[in-house]
Amino acid sequence: MSDKKFRLENVNTGTSSELPVHEGVLGPDVIDVGRLYREQGAFTFDPGFVATASCESEITFIDGEEGVLLYRGYPVEQLAKNSNFLEVCYLLLAGDLPTPEELVRFRHSILHHTMINETLLRFFNGFHYNAHPMAMVSGVVGSMSAFYHDSMNIEKPEHREIFAHRIIAKMPTISAAAYKHSIGQPFVYPRNDLDYCSNLLQMFFAVPCEEYEVDPIAAEALDLLFILHADHEQNCSTSTVRLAGSSGTNPYAAIAAGVSALWGPAHGGANEAVLKMLEKIGRPESIPKYVAKAKDRDDPFRLMGFGHRVYKNFDPRAKIIREMAHRVLEKIGHTDSPLFELALRLEEIARKDEYFIEKKLYPNVDFYSGIIYRALGIPNTMFTVMFAIARSVGWVAHWQEMIADPRRRIGRPRQLYTGPDRRDYVEIGDRT
Numbered sequence: 001m002s003d004k005k006f007r008l009e010n011v012n013t014g015t016s017s018e019l020p021v022h023e024g025v026l027g028p029d030v031i032d033v034g035r036l037y038r039e040q041g042a043f044t045f046d047p048g049f050v051a052t053a054s055c056e057s058e059i060t061f062i063d064g065e066e067g068v069l070l071y072r073g074y075p076v077e078q079l080a081k082n083s084n085f086l087e088v089c090y091l092l093l094a095g096d097l098p099t100p101e102e103l104v105r106f107r108h109s110i111l112h113h114t115m116i117n118e119t120l121l122r123f124f125n126g127f128h129y130n131a132h133p134m135a136m137v138s139g140v141v142g143s144m145s146a147f148y149h150d151s152m153n154i155e156k157p158e159h160r161e162i163f164a165h166r167i168i169a170k171m172p173t174i175s176a177a178a179y180k181h182s183i184g185q186p187f188v189y190p191r192n193d194l195d196y197c198s199n200l201l202q203m204f205f206a207v208p209c210e211e212y213e214v215d216p217i218a219a220e221a222l223d224l225l226f227i228l229h230a231d232h233e234q235n236c237s238t239s240t241v242r243l244a245g246s247s248g249t250n251p252y253a254a255i256a257a258g259v260s261a262l263w264g265p266a267h268g269g270a271n272e273a274v275l276k277m278l279e280k281i282g283r284p285e286s287i288p289k290y291v292a293k294a295k296d297r298d299d300p301f302r303l304m305g306f307g308h309r310v311y312k313n314f315d316p317r318a319k320i321i322r323e324m325a326h327r328v329l330e331k332i333g334h335t336d337s338p339l340f341e342l343a344l345r346l347e348e349i350a351r352k353d354e355y356f357i358e359k360k361l362y363p364n365v366d367f368y369s370g371i372i373y374r375a376l377g378i379p380n381t382m383f384t385v386m387f388a389i390a391r392s393v394g395w396v397a398h399w400q401e402m403i404a405d406p407r408r409r410i411g412r413p414r415q416l417y418t419g420p421d422r423r424d425y426v427e428i429g430d431r432t
């Protein structure tokens, strides 16, 4: 803790407060306003938490101006180049890269928890065939608390660990079951002889009638996308998991809350919305019309996949995904992907437009990811599910960090009340 102070003058009362300032290892200082209400009788006010640090965390660091993203201090670019998703999962959960033995044990645990209870599998028969996969995934993840009573004591580290492994291991299986249900195909069980992403692909695309061979390029592309989506500081869905978990609810319920928050088009639902937008724009000649709509304050249309609360110059993940999109499309023979060409053209036009430059709107992680998912044969409605599979490890890491913190308190923000002043009840006969 630093001995820096921040003096706050209350001009109305002539009083002041000296508030403690905490320094992080990286990033801006924070002003501890815990005493503000007691000393000044006022709350802070920051809708959307634009300038509010909700917690202390050691997991992920983002510098929005410099386009920096570190997982436990390691640059995401280096992890994308040298690591793999399961190793990144270990890093985010344990705090450092695993030794070879640690990674073997971790991978064995994950690959041996991929099956889901057969009763849980039957839940999918209860969903309408055209239910959105995110509705099925959030429902089934929340229902896991009805099955795993042996690991629900959040005060026990061993229960917290087995919960973490179960979520990471079963999210692909649950997601694949949602996909198979939506296309009326039989569920495909996980295989322990395959790596994490190959296993996912075979659960998605294998059918009983013939052998299925995993395309290593597709598995490699998925693994990279999952690394890039694994965690991202206190984003909307991670903050939801922390807030829900702070009540002491079971961890599966907290993760289900995160799945629901991610679904929104302003957050993880953007990757699905980008493809819908590109299909609506249709051809390069129509781009100026939609850019104009995005700039019109009276038009609710926004360029999906553009803008970010934190990144104001570029999203480092978008740069990696754009480069990867080229490679993947070429390798799997979609070089003439009109959607990809349209996306590149849209980015080029938007990046030169004064409005987007002034408002610092650049492609984010969701702008290109859907194009790759589509090229791998994954339908639009499953794009956010793919995001949820990857982000599960981030949610779990933050939940574990919050639960293990001895200073943990239930999250309970206050408000600025602007409703009616106190008034007495009026009998119905006296109302006009």
Ligand code: SDX
Residues within 6 Å of the ligand: 048, 231, 232, 234, 235, 236, 265, 266, 267, 268, 270, 294, 295, 297, 301, 302, 303, 304, 305, 306, 307, 308, 309, 310, 359, 361, 364, 365, 366
């Ligand atoms: C993710 O937080 C995270 O880290 C999220 C994420 C993660 O890994 O967890 O990175 C993943 O959610 C990426 C974002 C995906 N969402 C989209 O692509 C949806 C489109 N983008 C916007 O809805 C928006 O940019 C947000 C939600 C991403 C950011 O919203 P902010 O920070 O609240 O910004 P804002 O809405 O206040 O916008 C600031 C200005 C506004 O104009 P003014 O009111 O100042 O005149 O920029 C404009 C907005 O109208 N603007 C856009 C725009 N995004 C913002 N205008 C046109 N198109 C856009 N996409």
